[in-house]
Amino acid sequence: MNMPLHPDKPTCTFNLTAQPLTTTIAGQQAEVLTYNGSFPGPLLEVQEGDVVTVNFINKLNEPSNLHLHGIFMAPEVDKPHQVVKPGQSLSYTFEAQPGSAGMYWYHPHAHRKVTRQLFEGLSGPIIIRGAVDAMEPIASATEKVLVLHDITLQNGKVAPHKGMDWGKGKEGELVLVNDEQQPVFSVPTGLLRLRIVNASSARYYNLQVSGKKLQVIGMDGGFLEAPVALDALLLTPGERADLLVEVTQAEELQLLNLPYKRTPVGPSTDTPEEGLLLAKFTVTGHPKAVSLPPKLVEVPPLDLATATGRKTITFGASMQPLQFTINGKLFDQHRTDLTAKVDTLEVWDIVNPMMMDHPFHLHTFPFQVVSINGVSAPFRAWKDVVNVPANSTVRIAIPFTTFKGSVMYHCHILEHEDLGMMGNLQVT
Numbered sequence: 001m002n003m004p005l006h007p008d009k010p011t012c013t014f015n016l017t018a019q020p021l022t023t024t025i026a027g028q029q030a031e032v033l034t035y036n037g038s039f040p041g042p043l044l045e046v047q048e049g050d051v052v053t054v055n056f057i058n059k060l061n062e063p064s065n066l067h068l069h070g071i072f073m074a075p076e077v078d079k080p081h082q083v084v085k086p087g088q089s090l091s092y093t094f095e096a097q098p099g100s101a102g103m104y105w106y107h108p109h110a111h112r113k114v115t116r117q118l119f120e121g122l123s124g125p126i127i128i129r130g131a132v133d134a135m136e137p138i139a140s141a142t143e144k145v146l147v148l149h150d151i152t153l154q155n156g157k158v159a160p161h162k163g164m165d166w167g168k169g170k171e172g173e174l175v176l177v178n179d180e181q182q183p184v185f186s187v188p189t190g191l192l193r194l195r196i197v198n199a200s201s202a203r204y205y206n207l208q209v210s211g212k213k214l215q216v217i218g219m220d221g222g223f224l225e226a227p228v229a230l231d232a233l234l235l236t237p238g239e240r241a242d243l244l245v246e247v248t249q250a251e252e253l254q255l256l257n258l259p260y261k262r263t264p265v266g267p268s269t270d271t272p273e274e275g276l277l278l279a280k281f282t283v284t285g286h287p288k289a290v291s292l293p294p295k296l297v298e299v300p301p302l303d304l305a306t307a308t309g310r311k312t313i314t315f316g317a318s319m320q321p322l323q324f325t326i327n328g329k330l331f332d333q334h335r336t337d338l339t340a341k342v343d344t345l346e347v348w349d350i351v352n353p354m355m356m357d358h359p360f361h362l363h364t365f366p367f368q369v370v371s372i373n374g375v376s377a378p379f380r381a382w383k384d385v386v387n388v389p390a391n392s393t394v395r396i397a398i399p400f401t402t403f404k405g406s407v408m409y410h411c412h413i414l415e416h417e418d419l420g421m422m423g424n425l426q427v428t
């Protein structure tokens with residue numbers, strides 16, 4: 001039995017219409033794809049406990065659908081296999097589960113269409129709010145939602161993918177924050193909360209705020225137990241970060257993308273050594289003392305000794321034609337690749353024997369990263385995407401709770417997903 005919805009709880013309804021739009025991006029006019037004429041799509045904001053309906057309307061000239069990435073919902077509501085033909089619509093109704101406060105996003109998931117539809121502009125942010133958001137000092141922080149998306153424009157359109165782009169994953173020439181190149185935000189002194197979505201099809205962001213520690217308070221779909229201070233944070237496609245920056249005086253801050261090589265061989269990054277400027281924050285106001293929240297939520301450790309299932313997921317590829325595989329197989333939506341039992345804990349090894357990184361994404365069920373090449377994860381967090389570096393193995397632990405059904409797992413470099421690097425898991 002899947003968890004029933006509670007009709008007595010507050011309800012929220014959103015309509016999202018996928019449609020083309022001619023707009024100006026970085027001074028160039030181009031036809032892009034939008035939700036509701038907005039690039040990126042509008043922020044959907046709900047509270048834990050809300051019953052949420054998202055009505056998706058397809059006004060593109062090809063099939064599409066909607067994936068509410070990372071949200072803990074029944075597989076039959078997520079239904080990424082189901083495509084919506086042009087002119088048709090589909091609804092997604094779910095309860096924003098207690099304890100699921102965090103940053104999520106939405107994007108198309110129609111197989112073999114995902115890369116291009118997302119690269120041309122289809123994505124948008126979702127926030128589920130909970131008790132921690134109402135807690136000081138987080139409640140009074142200045143919050144900015146930043147959707148990172150790259151794009152290449154050419155002759156008034158979004159540039160097409162070429163052969164090599166499908167292998168490496170296309171990185172757009174323009175790196176946009178929301179709909180702008182290098183936007184400048186005016187913010188007051190105090191705590192600055194940055195909620196960042198990597199909505200690029202393939203680009204990794206190695207984020208730094210000049211001269212500041214990033215105080216990570218959440219990753220993907222949930223808060224950490226306490227802030228973790230980092231100099232830089234790698235955000236791979238599909239991942240989200242919830243960061244606090246302590247800004248005690250008027251100054252100018254730069255959000256930078258530092259170089260990161262997705263493959264240890266050959267030239268793989270166009271990012272200058274000193275970093276690429278993504279956005280600026282002009283801070284004004286009187287000097288202000290700030291403090292960090294000492295404690296956020298419980299992220300209970302998982303007892304691996306109780307795990308009843310172990311699996312190995314191995315990435316692979318073949319040339320001519322270029323294809324990407326998991327456990328030697330191309331994606332087939334009619335084939336069940338793996339099975340798991342509800343109310344059990346499983347440990348999976350994600351093995352990447354290739355010379356390039358792949359970010360692994362599992363639908364529906366959040367997991368914890370146990371180790372990377374045998375070294376324990378630096379902090380405990382609920383994740384739905386984890387980077388698996390080249391020639392590496394990442395071990396994750398997944399509690400299969402509440403829901404049964406068919407869920408997908410795939411590489412979140414969308415070119416690889418569209419070329420077959422995806423599988424089906426049946427939870428019974």
Ligand SMILES: [Cu+2]
Binds near residue numbers: 357359411412417
């Ligand atoms: Cu990949």
